[in-house]
Amino acid sequence: MxxxxxxxxxxxxxxxxxxxxxxxxxxxxxxxxxxxDYWSENTFLENMKNPACRMVCLCDMQVPKIIxxxxxxxxxxEADLANIAVxxxxxxxxxxxxxxxxxxxxxxxxxAFRIFLEVRESNEAAIGLYRxxxxxxxxxxxxxxxxxxxxxxxxxxxx
Ligand SMILES: CC(C)(COP(=O)(O)OP(=O)(O)OC[C@H]1O[C@@H](n2cnc3c(N)ncnc32)[C@H](O)[C@@H]1OP(=O)(O)O)[C@@H](O)C(=O)NCCC(=O)NCCS
Numbered sequence: 001m002x003x004x005x006x007x008x009x010x011x012x013x014x015x016x017x018x019x020x021x022x023x024x025x026x027x028x029x030x031x032x033x034x035x036x037d038y039w040s041e042n043t044f045l046e047n048m049k050n051p052a053c054r055m056v057c058l059c060d061m062q063v064p065k066i067i068x069x070x071x072x073x074x075x076x077x078e079a080d081l082a083n084i085a086v087x088x089x090x091x092x093x094x095x096x097x098x099x100x101x102x103x104x105x106x107x108x109x110x111x112a113f114r115i116f117l118e119v120r121e122s123n124e125a126a127i128g129l130y131r132x133x134x135x136x137x138x139x140x141x142x143x144x145x146x147x148x149x150x151x152x153x154x155x156x157x158x159x
Contacts, residue, residue, distance in 0.1 A: 001057065009098055012062050018055035018069065020048050025066050026055065033085035037147040047071060054106065058099055060090075068095050070103050072115075079112035084126075091125070100133050108159050118152035120145055130155050 001016035008015045018026060027041035047053045050073070057069040070084040081103065086096045107115055118141060119126045135155040144152035 001059065004056070005102075007061075008058060009094075012060065013067070013095075014059045014061050015099075015102055016057050016059055018048075018057050020045065022055075022057065022066070023048065026057070026069055029066055029069055029085065029087060030083075032087060037145065039083070044071075056099070056103065056106070058095060068099050070099055072103055072107060074107050074110040074112050077111060077113040079107040079110070079115040081115055081117040084129075096129050097132060100129060104133065104157070113159050115157045117155050118144060119155065121151050121153050127153065127155075130157075133157065 001014075001018050001022050003014050003016050005015040007013070016022075023041055023044040026044050027039070030038045030044075044055070047055065052073045052075050053071065054074070055069065055071050057066045059065065060067050067090045068084075068086040071082045073080045073082065084096060084100060084103070086099075104115065115135075117130065117135070119130065121127075121140070135157045137153050138156045139154040141152040141154060143149050
């Protein structure tokens with residue numbers, strides 16, 4: 001990974017831009033964070049080739065180990081947050097919020113004016129996270145998710 005910020009938030013955590021060599025570890029995190037409906041390692045590798053896509057992570061440098069990651073795309077003045085997750089044992093420490101703050105900063109400085117995302121309607125933690133960062137609910141997508149089938153809430157934040 002290419003380190004963007006060392007000793008992030010003074011907690012021995014580094015903010016990094018993921019590279020191809022990180023895809024296996026990202027996949028292991030993904031499988032732990034989204035049991036039943038997770039991206040394959042190949043999906044991470046394919047995304048790595050997409051110039052609109054960015055994958056960032058927070059790494060606990062004392063282990064070292066990826067503890068949180070996110071995948072997002074910026075095209076023109078719109079960004080799409082595809083994924084954000086924190087390992088179960090590191091949740092509720094402010095890590096997801098800190099990573100989302102960084103993503104918003106990167107996407108806005110890339111030229112995005114609006115950021116969209118979808119989230120399972122039962123995912124209270126994620127909806128709470130997005131609301132805490134100023135995202136508003138703008139619609140629903142019926143039966144958007146599988147394993148289990150569920151509607152998505154569509155959320156948006158403007159710069
Ligand atoms: C959603 C997720 C990324 C939050 O990460 P986190 O590191 O625990 O979040 P933080 O500790 O930074 O909390 C930030 C804000 O999110 C909200 N939040 C976090 N957990 C919450 C919960 N269980 N219920 C309601 N709100 C919650 C709160 O508003 C919190 O702000 P506060 O600290 O002022 O209360 C994490 O729960 C996760 O990885 N979940 C599984 C993967 C997932 O569902 N990702 C989203 C896909 S759309």
